[in-house]
Amino acid sequence: MRGTEETSVARSTTTFNEHLGNRLNERRQTPGPRTSITDARSSGRNVTVTWADGQKGHFSSRWLRFNCFCLTCGTSDDGIRSIDITSVPDSIFPAHLNVTTANTVEIDWLGGHVSTFGGEWLRAYCNSPEERARRHAWTPELWKSDFVKRLPRATYSEVATDGEARLTMFEHVRDLGFVMIDGVGADPALTEPVAAIFGPIHPTSNYGYISDVQSKSVAKLGGETAIHQHPHSDDTFQYTPPGIVIFHCIQNNDDLGGVSSYTDGFAVAADLRSSEPEAFDLLCSVPVQFVRRRPGFFDIRGEGRVIRLDDQGRIAGIRYFDRAAAPLDVEEGLVDAMLDAQSKFLERVISTDFKMEMKLSAGDVVVVDNHRVMHGRSSFDQRSKRRLRTCTTDRDEFHGYWRDLAYRLGRDDYNLVMSSGAI
Numbered sequence: 001m002r003g004t005e006e007t008s009v010a011r012s013t014t015t016f017n018e019h020l021g022n023r024l025n026e027r028r029q030t031p032g033p034r035t036s037i038t039d040a041r042s043s044g045r046n047v048t049v050t051w052a053d054g055q056k057g058h059f060s061s062r063w064l065r066f067n068c069f070c071l072t073c074g075t076s077d078d079g080i081r082s083i084d085i086t087s088v089p090d091s092i093f094p095a096h097l098n099v100t101t102a103n104t105v106e107i108d109w110l111g112g113h114v115s116t117f118g119g120e121w122l123r124a125y126c127n128s129p130e131e132r133a134r135r136h137a138w139t140p141e142l143w144k145s146d147f148v149k150r151l152p153r154a155t156y157s158e159v160a161t162d163g164e165a166r167l168t169m170f171e172h173v174r175d176l177g178f179v180m181i182d183g184v185g186a187d188p189a190l191t192e193p194v195a196a197i198f199g200p201i202h203p204t205s206n207y208g209y210i211s212d213v214q215s216k217s218v219a220k221l222g223g224e225t226a227i228h229q230h231p232h233s234d235d236t237f238q239y240t241p242p243g244i245v246i247f248h249c250i251q252n253n254d255d256l257g258g259v260s261s262y263t264d265g266f267a268v269a270a271d272l273r274s275s276e277p278e279a280f281d282l283l284c285s286v287p288v289q290f291v292r293r294r295p296g297f298f299d300i301r302g303e304g305r306v307i308r309l310d311d312q313g314r315i316a317g318i319r320y321f322d323r324a325a326a327p328l329d330v331e332e333g334l335v336d337a338m339l340d341a342q343s344k345f346l347e348r349v350i351s352t353d354f355k356m357e358m359k360l361s362a363g364d365v366v367v368v369d370n371h372r373v374m375h376g377r378s379s380f381d382q383r384s385k386r387r388l389r390t391c392t393t394d395r396d397e398f399h400g401y402w403r404d405l406a407y408r409l410g411r412d413d414y415n416l417v418m419s420s421g422a423i
């Protein structure tokens, strides 16, 4: 270590948080089989840890030293850190190590410095094939139009005050991309506090902070008309489209049309993958363009793949907004094939097989993951007073709220790697 640079950054501040870093194991009073350390020993430059369920983890000494969480080294969790990777020699190894009664591995490094790692933290970051697969095991639950018969619901008074109820609601949005919240009421002032449960509201130049979707005599965008809208992802012209979209129905208590529709874009993509593999491959590999212009104010243009796959080839995000599609800008030879692929995608999005329909009533709140679930509505009579209030929060913020709550409530899936969506 570069001793002179081993400054006491954390020690000189008052931001130390005992719940951060490798003290994760302090979450539970009694470690379980997955987290209770039964053995730790060094072999060469590696440290092998064994837990009570028999799982073994092999940790690089350089990795361990770099992740030391002590008042001197600091932690990535709050970014208050005084070491960097260049300051950890690749030749470092333990002079001595032992398992303590506090379920930690204490390592005396050759050359001085002591690091302590908790059993739960080590397990959470163990890079055995089994543990890496476990962390990457998030699987969305796909749905089709009959989803309307078993809609996941939450109750506002419960999710506002009860962590378990809130976590269940978060898991619905995480895994299904959709939840309804009952009991909010039709007070427009409640849109903001409901949305804030999912993350900070993200304003845009197109919609502002919270937008009223209602028919207006002069419409600046589709949401201000009464015309039919196919299910779509919102604002696909943005480099990162809005993440979690909250729809709060203020009024829709007449029978003049305006039926809401939702389609699980992941289910459509999965169907396309098996039935039209060439179209699927094109939509996964060739970016298409979207646009939103308001002359004198903005001209926003973005492109992206309609279907985004993650590094393991899993469907990870959907970006499709038929009304905002810009003139297609692809190689000459791909134009018709790309239009055909988009047509095959949209045919499924609007089909009775995939599109779920339901009429929202005053006070209903629907929350969707906009990188997956597409939303639309049927046309309605201009005399209708149909009014929705809508706003968005970012997906990373939402996943951050979910993960922290899951951790605090003792769930072991808090460190699942989540899809970064349609980026």
Ligand SMILES: [Fe+2]
Residues within 6 Å of the ligand: 232, 233, 234, 375
């Ligand atoms: Fe929309």
Ligand SMILES: [Zn+2]
Residues within 6 Å of the ligand: 068, 069, 070, 071, 072, 073, 074, 113, 114, 115
């Ligand atoms: Zn340290």
